[in-house]
Amino acid sequence: MRNFLAFVGLVVVAFVGVGWYLGWYKLAFSAGKDGKQNISVEVDLKKAETDIEKKVGQGGQLIKDNLKKEDATPPEEFVGPLEPKAKVNTPAPR
Numbered sequence: 001m002r003n004f005l006a007f008v009g010l011v012v013v014a015f016v017g018v019g020w021y022l023g024w025y026k027l028a029f030s031a032g033k034d035g036k037q038n039i040s041v042e043v044d045l046k047k048a049e050t051d052i053e054k055k056v057g058q059g060g061q062l063i064k065d066n067l068k069k070e071d072a073t074p075p076e077e078f079v080g081p082l083e084p085k086a087k088v089n090t091p092a093p094r
Contacts (some may be wrong), residue, residue: 024048 019025030081032038
């Protein structure tokens with residue numbers, strides 16, 4: 001269970017990092033009139049959607065290209081285990 005929660009945490013941190021890097025959202029900090037800190041978040045859903053669609057399309061194309069390469073190459077024949085090299089005489093343990 002701990003491993004699953006750690007994985008979920010890693011996915012969330014990765015998503016936040018990628019979103020921040022690609023500019024999917026922006027944080028703005030400002031001081032309020034009464035001295036309290038105001039934080040506003042601006043999310044650009046259109047940019048996130050286009051970026052995700054583009055990357056999914058590239059991934060799908062990469063998979064199709066790899067499948068075409070596998071279909072084009074003939075399968076290799078199994079040769080079997082290699083013959084052992086010449087035995088080396090070693091002294092027996094005492």
